[in-house]
Amino acid sequence: MTTQEKTQNYVLQTYGRFPLTITRGQACRVWDENGREFLDFCAGIATCSLGHCHPRLTAAIAQQASTLMHCSNLYNIAPQADLAELIVEKIVQQAGKIFFSNSGAEANDGLIKLARRFGQQSGRYEIITFQQSFHGRTIGSMSATAQAKIHEGFDPLLPGFRYLPPNDLKAVKAALTDQSVAFLIEPIQGEGGVNPMSREFLTGLSALAQENDLLLLLDEVQCGFGRTGDLNGYDTIAPGLRPDAISWAKGMGGGFPIGAFWIAEKHAPLLGPGSHGSTYGGNPLACAASKAVIETIISEDLPANARARELQIRERIASWNHPAITEVRGHGLLLGIGLDISKLAIPEDKVPSIHLCSALLEKGLLVPPAGPTTIRLIPPLNVSAEDVDQALAFLKDVLDSHLSP
Ligand SMILES: *Cc1c(COP(=O)(O)O)cnc(C)c1O
Numbered sequence: 001m002t003t004q005e006k007t008q009n010y011v012l013q014t015y016g017r018f019p020l021t022i023t024r025g026q027a028c029r030v031w032d033e034n035g036r037e038f039l040d041f042c043a044g045i046a047t048c049s050l051g052h053c054h055p056r057l058t059a060a061i062a063q064q065a066s067t068l069m070h071c072s073n074l075y076n077i078a079p080q081a082d083l084a085e086l087i088v089e090k091i092v093q094q095a096g097k098i099f100f101s102n103s104g105a106e107a108n109d110g111l112i113k114l115a116r117r118f119g120q121q122s123g124r125y126e127i128i129t130f131q132q133s134f135h136g137r138t139i140g141s142m143s144a145t146a147q148a149k150i151h152e153g154f155d156p157l158l159p160g161f162r163y164l165p166p167n168d169l170k171a172v173k174a175a176l177t178d179q180s181v182a183f184l185i186e187p188i189q190g191e192g193g194v195n196p197m198s199r200e201f202l203t204g205l206s207a208l209a210q211e212n213d214l215l216l217l218l219d220e221v222q223c224g225f226g227r228t229g230d231l232n233g234y235d236t237i238a239p240g241l242r243p244d245a246i247s248w249a250k251g252m253g254g255g256f257p258i259g260a261f262w263i264a265e266k267h268a269p270l271l272g273p274g275s276h277g278s279t280y281g282g283n284p285l286a287c288a289a290s291k292a293v294i295e296t297i298i299s300e301d302l303p304a305n306a307r308a309r310e311l312q313i314r315e316r317i318a319s320w321n322h323p324a325i326t327e328v329r330g331h332g333l334l335l336g337i338g339l340d341i342s343k344l345a346i347p348e349d350k351v352p353s354i355h356l357c358s359a360l361l362e363k364g365l366l367v368p369p370a371g372p373t374t375i376r377l378i379p380p381l382n383v384s385a386e387d388v389d390q391a392l393a394f395l396k397d398v399l400d401s402h403l404s405p
Contacts, residue, residue, distance in 0.1 A: 025052025060292035100282030104221035104249030105136025132192030194336025229332030
């Protein structure tokens with residue numbers, strides 16, 4: 001049996017997979033089982049921040065794996081303490097405390113628990129989230145996600161969420177009730193189509209949160225740790241924003257599974273002893289990996305590379321004046337190419353973005369879709385100018401060859 005056949009026979013079929021088996025990676029490239037090379041602008045969905053097999057990351061993992069892989073949060077863990085210090089002092093740069101999880105959905109579940117605790121005294125529990133958001137697949141984070149297709153068939157959802165249109169402060173003001181307890185928002189929606197929030201909207205939410213005693217919870221799972229051209233996604237959009245809590249995962253581990261959330265110091269006592277936990281969360285190996293990733297992002301100034309490559313991508317695409325491209329959305333290396341589907345010849349039974357991503361894969365470029373009419377560019381943060389040139393050439397070829405006659 002091929003890997004593809006085995007996957008179909010033995011792995012639960014929850015994903016629509018492209019017909020590719022990746023067996024090896026190096027920097028911004030991966031290879032399939034037949035040795036064919038691909039340029040990787042998917043990067044494990046904005047996860048392999050340093051590309052594949054970065055020597056600092058592989059060395060940190062090897063070193064920690066042969067020292068102490070796992071113990072338990074019943075004891076102090078040096079790599080966990082070091083990583084928490086690094087994130088608080090160098091990334092958030094605001095007094096607060098970190099909880100380590102294993103994924104983004106788990107981190108967001110932690111934020112939901114924080115909001116519930118915060119609202120206990122006043123009997124409030126309603127968290128406001130935004131249409132097209134994506135917060136994860138656990139029952140909690142899925143209920144926070146305002147996308148019908150993610151909820152389908154899973155009723156009843158976790159109660160206590162209200163979904164509003166993003167970038168519409170008036171709608172938020174009108175929707176606040178004495179039940180409202182928090183806003184949970186992605187500064188740039190990733191899975192929902194690469195939709196950035198405006199500066200006015202984020203600062204407006206922050207002001208509303210302060211006036212009404214609500215928490216401002218940021219989901220930086222996809223946009224955090226340098227991806228947008230700053231160490232925090234919200235710093236790119238609304239510098240100086242003071243969230244009450246932040247969740248992360250994806251890029252913070254560079255491919256090693258780890259997630260986390262930070263809570264501002266004044267709220268940290270809400271989650272005290274016995275209130276939350278995870279067997280694996282913050283384990284020595286995961287924390288050593290994440291520490292190597294974050295230190296490399298800082299020491300190699302990868303946010304600066306993300307900004308430079310964004311500029312390169314925007315200038316090149318603008319120079320095409322391409323009939324099928326409506327806009328480039330996003331910040332840094334979290335970019336969405338918006339498509340005018342009416343200009344493209346796409347089979348009627350196909351989702352346009354997925355059809356084009358398949359064609360790009362055939363060419364030799366891996367990119368994920370973001371919603372039905374957007375192609376996402378989320379390469380490693382250390383991607384070179386040459387690799388960006390190559391990827392854009394593939395993109396232009398594929399769009400040109402799909403123009404309707
Ligand atoms: C991917 C993602 C999640 C879920 O993270 P998992 O690690 O898959 O659980 C949550 N929020 C955002 C913004 C994401 O992009």
